Amino acid sequence: MRNLQLPGRSPVLAPNGMVSTSQPLSTAAGLHVLREGGNALDAALAAVAVQCVVEPASTGIGGDCFCLYAPAAADEVIAINGSGRAPLEISADWLLEQGVDKIPQQSAHAVTVPTAVDAWIQLNRDYGNMPLDQLLEPAIGYAKDGFPVGQRSAFDFAGCLELLQGDKDAADVFLKSGQTYQMGELLRQPNLAKTLAAIAEQGRDGFYKGWVAQDMLAKLNALGGRHSQADLDAAVATYVQPIKSQFRGYDVWECPPNGQGVIALLLLNIMSGIEKFGDDPINVARMHHEIEAGRLAYRDRSLYLADPAFSNVPVEGLLSPVYADQVRGLINPDKAQFGLPSSPLPPHKSTVYVSVVDKDRNACSFINTVFHTFGAGLVAPRSGVLFQCRGQGFVVQPGHPNCIEPGKRPLHTIIPGMLKKDGKTIMPFGVMGGEYQAFGHMQLLTRMLDYGLDIQQAQDYPRFFPDPFSDVVDIEEAVPEQICSALRAKGHNIRRARLPVGGSQAIWIDEQTGMLIAGSDPRKDGMAAGY
Secondary structure (H helix, E strand, O other), rough: OOOOOOOOOOEEOOOOEEEEEOHHHHHHHHHHHHHOOOHHHHHHHHHHHHHHHHOOOOOEOOOOEEEEOOOOOOOEEEEEEOOOOOOOOOOOOHHOOOOOOOOOOOOOOOOOOOOOOHHHHHHHHHHHOHHHHHHHHHHHHHHHEEEEEEEHHHHHOOOOHHHOOOOHHHHHHEEEOOOOOOOEEOOHHHHHHHHHHHHHHHHOOOHHHHHHHHHHHHHHOOOOOOOOOHHHHHHOOOOOOEEEEEEEOOOEEEOOEEEEEHHHHHHHHOOOOOOOOOOOOHHHHHHHHHHHHHHHHHHHHEEEEEOOOOOOOOOOHOOOHHHHHHHHHOOOOOOOOOOOOOOOOOOOOEEEEEEEEEOOOOOEEEEEEEEEEOOOOOOOOOOOOEEHHHEEEEEEEOOOEOOOOHHHHHHOOOOEEEEEEOOOOEEEEEEOOOOOOHHHHHHHHHHHHOOOOOOOHHHHOOOOEEEEOEEEEEOOOOHHHHHHHHHHOOOOOOEEEOOOOEEEEEEEOOOOOOEEEEEEOOHHHHHEEEO
């Protein structure tokens, strides 16, 4: 139990249903759906649609998603990959001919074909209880009538002024008198409301055909993009076989590549053989081992992770206990290692995550993204669609497993998680923060299962992350300076984090009481709520 005299908040408990998101309006929308008889998937879709309006810096309908859904009546986890593909008319050779050897953020080449909406349509059709038009009503209302910008959102907006100024259509939507919106100011997106209404009325065709499709293609083509109607027609989310590993007696489920869930599982396998070094996870020895494990696991991410339809990703080898033992054996307990292979992949920061459990104990773990903050910083003018920049996840390096190719999906950082035990669902969970997510899954689960922190404490605790693109370790301000100094003495390049490290939500289904226990990350504007 936390010290009630210190800042913090308690876990949220409820007997029936629970929703945890990074935005209160999103949580409220999901909770309303649960009360109206919708299931966990219905609530997640309603919640994430609202987030696509009220957290535009982090997500949108022009982005991607992944989902894990655990039906209460079956010992299974359903996974869908709603990540977009490169246009059919683009290739590394063509980009190199244009003088492009690294894909810039604010360019049409960074925009893979938006696929989140197709995933929504499929999930609603196959597993939902309520019609999609009803689930989209709250999002349409907030887009049409406006919503008050939250504190964290205003903070994120402020860092993107130059990006938004780089596109007139984006500036028209997200700037007010030439400046970013401040906390509490009302932001309206009437064109986005029309697009959401078209999806509500026409389903998939409301987004991938007709005036919305024409508007998106016109915007991208005017900027040199090679997107076509054929790309939109082929923008189909894929049901995939989820992958799992065991940690402390629990089955941890993740989506398979092209997402980095396999790296989260590799990290857990490595940490399963590393001791706690104390009763508090913020201690020098434990932090050193987590940092070194992270650097080694992300080395493998850079070397192997790609679209399995185009490359042989060695998932079985990466998840082998023998391989985890070998990697763990490379960690020097006394000093940091250097000379690991550097990654050619770019960093990324922005995503939203939704966790829902309903009265029947169906559980949904849902994550939606536009990649960088405000994605590509490009908006289609008539439809109000903000485009992601997930194409930056590719490299322009022929022969590399993650090289851009026609119709290929890039390395993806977003990863929903699901915890089960003896076939029963225990916890849908997820971590935001781009590259941090695989490391964050490890930190969240080890802090709960190794150190006994409750679901809120595990999210409140200070975080750190070894940047996979440099030798820097970002450490949040709450970590004492003497610990940072001791880590420097081991050879780590410690830097105080400029931004909060990640975000998270999770809901625990207590086997003994039957109660739902939830937490929501204080680094975001959100909350957990139940009934």
